[in-house]
Amino acid sequence: MEAIFYIIKTMISILVVIVPLFLIVAYVTYSERKIIGFMQSRMGPMRVGPSGLLQPIADVLKLVSKEIIIPTSANKGIFLTAPMLMLIPSLLVWSVIPLSEYFIISNINAGLLFILALTSLSVYGVILAGWASNSKYAFLGSMRSAAQIIAYEIAMGFALVGVLMLSGSLNLQNIIYAQSGSLFNWYWLPLFPLFLIYFIAGVAETNRAPFDVSEGESEIVAGFHVEYSGMAFAMFFLAEYMNLILISILCSIMFFGGWLSPFQGTVIDSYLSFIPGFIWLSLKTLIFIFVFLWLRATLPRYRYDQIMRLGWKVFLPITFFWLTIIGILIYLEYLPL
Amino acid sequence: MNIELITFFIFSTLLIFTCIKVITSSNPVLSAINLVFSFFLSAVLWLLLGAEFLSIILILVYVGAVMVLFLFVVMMLDINIAKKTAAYIKYLPLGIAVFIAFNILIIYFFINTFENIDYNAVKNIEIISDSNTQNLGYLLFTKYIIEFEIAGLILLLGIISAIVLTYRKNPKNKYQNPTKQISASKKDRLKIITDLKE
Missing domain, CATH: 1.20.5 (Single alpha-helices involved in coiled-coils or other helix-helix interfaces)
Known part of the structure; x- marks a missing residue:
């Protein structure tokens, strides 16, 4: 009986996370088009609904009703599994993300490791999609993407090692608790270079501009998902935006205090205590999502060899150097603050 | 039958099945994918034993990095039907x-x-916290520090020897020097030709 109750409770909490998440993804695509439109002096979507607000719903309907075309010489099984392999890890990670002080689906001890392990899995979707399509463009795209993701994953992991060293815990709630105090106790201050590297590596991991060589349309049409249509394409699309939101929320958890209020430790804090932690977390996350979209509107695409150079020769040495400094500061008891 | 036993049987059956698939499938890419699945399933078995750190590291290192490179290489080979x-x-x-x-x-x-x-070998380990990871880290950096360092050195040697074995400098290689490229300025690239008649 207790077990059934537990399962139902977990199911409900999963639904509470997943259903709004899909809606958020839909409206992130809308806001992306609006924001980039604004930056390029255009209007963005305007026709469907008031100021284009129903556009994402129209897009979803269109994608669902389209036919999934499978190339004749493609490996059918892998061709259809690849989009799922892309989407599943990015959904799974949400099970350990603390959305507020009280709401987390599964508060596991090794949450940080779990996140690292799962984000490293999404590369399979890209590689297998590229291989199974049996197309030159798709294959080139997936090759580029695989090399890029592996290069940046290392820098990303090391950036999180800094967080681990300061908080002394792999549990995400404990990492947030360790940052409490004030705005200056958040880890962005002692770990500023690592934070920048984490965010940039996150952009590279999600294959977003300016690191979107895997789908560089000027060279290889649409990269790894060139042969996909309909719902199969929609899953890649969904996974990309899911990862975008994920990297944003992870940045705010690891370096910007998660659901902690930014006014902690000041006079205003007691007046603002009615605001739930979830609101603060969402605000921080929205800022990062905005930066993602901003980058896409502003920066030209990196050249492939420059991406690899940046990952291996710039980011990795900086993370090593900064981890050494953090280690020394912890040894001398200047850190954690 | 408790839930752990059921999970164990499901995952170990799947594990055996995928392991057989690794050696029987004719397509090397399919073999590699099945190997990925078998790593994943054995990570679940380790998780059932309570070794959370090891199981997640298995996924992170083997599934997330080693097998990606493996697939990378296998996909390049043109031996679809061996x-x-x-x-x-x-x-x-x-x-x-x-x-x-x-x-x-x-x-x-x-x-x-x-x-x-020696059944006491496990019992003699000093347990400092509930967290599996913390215990493991403590042991690795105190009791087994020499073994740990040796393992690290061997890995480093592996990296260096791999580079030494594969690195060949080709004089015909048209390598771009990024520092030179970045430091290029307007003066190097742009030449303004004035009209000679004026």
Whole structure:
């Protein structure tokens, strides 16, 4: 009986996370088009609904009703599994993300490791999609993407090692608790270079501009998902935006205090205590999502060899150097603050 | 039957199934994918034993990095349909020899170890917290520090030797020097030609 109750409770909490998440993804695509439109002096979507607000719903309907075309010489099984392999890890990670002080689906001890392990899995979707399509463009795209993701994953992991060293815990709630105090106790201050590297590596991991060589349309049409249509394409699309939101929320958890209020430790804090932690977390996350979209509107695409150079020769040495400094500061008891 | 046992049976059956698929599938990419799944499933089995750190590291290192490179290489090869039957017969004696040797090793190990096992070895470990990861880290950096450092050195040697073995400087290689490229300025690239008649 207790077990059934537990399962139902977990199911409900999963639904509470997943259903709004899909809606958020839909409206992130809308806001992306609006924001980039604004930056390029255009209007963005305007026709469907008031100021284009129903556009994402129209897009979803269109994608669902389209036919999934499978190339004749493609490996059918892998061709259809690849989009799922892309989407599943990015959904799974949400099970350990603390959305507020009280709401987390599964508060596991090794949450940080779990996140690292799962984000490293999404590369399979890209590689297998590229291989199974049996197309030159798709294959080139997936090759580029695989090399890029592996290069940046290392820098990303090391950036999180800094967080681990300061908080002394792999549990995400404990990492947030360790940052409490004030705005200056958040880890962005002692770990500023690592934070920048984490965010940039996150952009590279999600294959977003300016690191979107895997789908560089000027060279290889649409990269790894060139042969996909309909719902199969929609899953890649969904996974990309899911990862975008994920990297944003992870940045705010690891370096910007998660659901902690930014006014902690000041006079205003007691007046603002009615605001739930979830609101603060969402605000921080929205800022990062905005930066993602901003980058896409502003920066030209990196050249492939420059991406690899940046990952291996710039980011990795900086993370090593900064981890050494953090280690020394912890040894001398200047850190954690 | 409790839920742990059910999970164990489901995942170990799947594990055996994927392991068989690794060696029987004719397509090397399919073999590699099945190997990925088998790593994943064995990570679940480790998780059932309570070794959360090891199981997640197994996924992170083997599934997330090593197998990606493996797939990367295998996909480059153009041997989609390997000559299956011919290879089977050719390598069958070798396979049987390796199989027998491994079995002898395993049986020898089991007979010897279970007789003279020191059951107190596990109990003597100092447990400093509930977290599996913290305990493991503590042990690695105190009791087993020398072994840990040696393992690190061996890995470093591996990296260096891999680079030494594969690095060949090709004089015909048109390598771009990024520092030179970045430091290029307007003056180097742009030449304004004034009209000579004026």
